[in-house]
Structure formats: structure tokens, C-alpha cells
Amino acid sequence: MKIVQRFSVYSFILIFLVISSCSRNPVTGKKEFMLMSEGQEIEMGKSYDPQVTATYGVYQDETLQAFIDKKGKEMAAISHRPNLPYEFKVVDSPVVNAFAVPGGFVYFTRGIMAHFNNEAEFAGVLGHEIGHITARHSAKQYTNQMLGQLVFIGGLVVSEDFRNFADLANQGMGLLFLKFGRDNESESDRLGVDYSSQIGYDAKEMADFFNTLKRMRDDSGQSIPTFLSTHPDPADRYNKVRQMADEKQSENPNQQYKVNRDSYLRMIDGIVYGEDPRQGFVENNMFYHPELKFQFPIPQGWRLNNLPIQVQMSSDDGKGMMTMDLASGTDLTAAINDVIQKNELTVIDRSNVRVNGLDAVAMISEQTAPSANESQPTTLRILTYLIKYEGRIYKFHGLSNKTDFNRFFGNFQNTMQNFNVLRDQSKLNKKPTVIRIKPVKKNGTLQTALTSYNMRGTELKELALLNGMQLTDQVKAGSLIKIFDEMRSGS
Ligand SMILES: [Zn+2]
8 A cells, every 4th residue: 555655646746757748639629738648637536536435435325326327428528528537526515616626527516416406506506517537627727736745745654544634635625625717617618508408408597506606705715625725716617607608508599407396306306405414414523423322521622534444633733643443353462463563663661451431442653654755764753553342443643753642642642541331312314404395375575485394594595595585585386495393313
């Protein structure tokens, strides 16, 4: 694993220095300086895909996955690069975003799927993301980001357990915050209009979705998706997309463009909205995991990042970090030996302990990591706890540079020694909020319709945005709207 990691780091340097060449852009047809061949783009996408799914998890909904796969492939077939090995996935994140990785990998979050109000809005954003791939925007962007990360990955964190931290935190999460230049975004908007029109959707809906995003930012100060953030004036973008859609549609004045509102809404009925507490949540500096039934405290002021394969915490200055995940096997001695061996640790102290009545091993060790500058290796000091609970072994690492270790030791110890069985029923039973699709009972305002389903207070404003309407807008009896509900047990 170590060798593979270092190889990949150096291979990016090679790509930059050696393989860069001129090629023709598939969208513009112009010759341009490219850092990667198509084969390399595909390889890159394939190597990132497992990281994306490890970072966010794939959202478990076969109907939704089948839908985006079908529409994605239909659109890819009419795009400028129909022959890439496209893959389309809904990832399990509440954040509202969509992003594309070179080689044909396109991701939508469940958060953005919950915000669309019809298939045409979705198709516009799908076209925009496919546009980044076909016009090779992301390929260029990616190379820049990778080069920026070389020092950190090559220099500090290399061994298996700790590498996840750097990889996932910087690359996987970084994908959500990828930024493209304004020209790239405009080009992708145009391609979004083109591609979605070509598969029969009304591209004007894409403009309406930009309005929803703008409201999201203005109303609630939520962070805005990257495909909006590089544009200082979303209203201007709205107008441009409207205009491009009108022009495109005037080419075929007799064609009926689809919106498909009801079928889209019925498909997302029951979609999880916001954080999913079943996968772990934080309350008053305590992390709770209802499914695995454990809890542990988080140091004051630390950030927590809850990924499907690992919980990560870092101090505000970024110099101390903790990870928690599952060790392999069920035997504590075998597991600690495996940790020592895999990470090439030098053991300083090791003892069998009890953590709230559970069998555990505590260990202090050091790891000397080769740095970018081979003559000055970095020494990490690590506190490790392996705790056996319900047939699983939970593995905590707290690590920092040797010189900072004493500063963080108390934090590390407090978190690990207070790992405990979760018994609080209110925490165990915490269910996610889901979106339900309901018919409006009688003609009136959206507010009246929502209130008739017992929606109250701040929910109303949030639901107005989710429905892409104002509370004062008129809705007709029998038309469909989104409301909030609690996920029922067993579903
Ligand atoms: Zn974009």
C-alpha cells in the first residue's frame, strides 16, 4: 500500500513534467495544452471513485440510482465524448451539490436530489457536470489541486491507518469544493442547456434551479455549491441560461420539452433529508452512533468529520488528530500486532486495560515517516486504544508530531477512555427526517397547504425553498408538494 501511494504521488509529477502534450479539445475543437491523455483521465477517475464512495457512501435507493444511471448514459451518448466509461451515482451526503471527476464519473448528493422539483432541473445540472468532463475542465483543475497536495501527503502521513486521514480529508472532501474558472462554468452552463435539450428536457428549468440555489444562500446563509460560487452574480447567470434555453428551443419550435414534475417528486418520496443520525451524530461534544450503539466525547473546539469508514477529529490548529475505525478480526492481541506491523510502529509502552468494563489494549508508539526532504524525516507519536465491544474491535489513534504530543495527550486519553456503550433510548431511537410527497388538499397558498400537514415554524420557510416556491404562491388541490416527516421504524 505504501509503495502504491508513493508511486501515485510520483506519477503525478511525471504526468506534469513528461507526458504533457498538445491535443484537440473535444468540445471546442481547438488545439490546447493538455496535461493528461484520455487514458490517464479514465485511470484517474477510476482511482478516485473508491475514495468518493468511501468518503460519502453510496445512497441506498435503487430506484434513484437506476434513474440517474439511465439519464446519465442517455445524455452521455449524445455528448461530445460518448465513448468514456461513464458512471453516475447518488452519494449519501446532505450537502447540496453535484460534481464530476475526469474520465466520466459524475456524482449527485442526496441533498441536491431532494432540492430538485422535476426531471428537467436535474437534467440541466447533469448536462452541466457532463460538460465539465467533455470540455475537459476538471482534468485541468485536478492537476493543479494534486500538485498542491504533494507536500502534505508525501511529507507527513504515509502509513496505512493515517493515510486515510490525508487522502479522504483532502481529496475526497476537496471534491465538493473544487472550483472552476468563470469561463469554464459558463461553458458548462451552455453544454447543460444543449445536452438536456437534446434528450428532450426544458432547459429553462435549469435556470429556475439556479434561483433556488441563490435563495438557499440568501435566505439561510448555507454554503453554496461550487457551481454557483465562482459566479459573483447568480441573477446574471439565470438570465444567460434562460436566454440560451430560449434560443435552443427556437431551433425546434414544434418540439414539446419535458419537465416531468410529478414523476420526479414521486420518485424521491421518502428521501433522507439533512444529516442522517443513524450513521452517527454529535450533541454537546459527544459523538453517538445509534446503529453500533457506542458513544465517546470529542475534545472542546475540535472538528469532527464522520465518514462511512472512519471518524476523524482534528484540533483547531490542525496539529493534533484522532481517527476511529474498526480493526480487523476479533482478537485484541492479533489486532494490535497487526497495527504495529502495518504502520511500522516503534512501541514505547503497551498494556492491557479496561475501558468502562470493556477489554482493551493501550499503546504509545512512534512512527518515523519519510518526508519530502529525505534528510529530515518526521517523527510522529501516537496513542492507540483498541477496544473490544460486541464482537468488534474499535481502533482509536491520536497522533501528532513528537514535539506536540504532550499538548494533546490529555485530549486523546479523555476521548478513548470514555468510549462507552450507548444506552440512552432517546439517542438510540433518533431517526432521520425524510421528505414525503403529498397532494394539496384544497386550493390556496403553499403556506396553507403545508400547515394542513402540520408543518410549523422554521420548517415552513425551509419547505418553501425545497418546493421551489414562495409561501404566498397559489397551489391547486391535488398538486404535489414536499413536506417533512420522520422516518418510520423498519423503513
Ligand atoms: Zn460547474
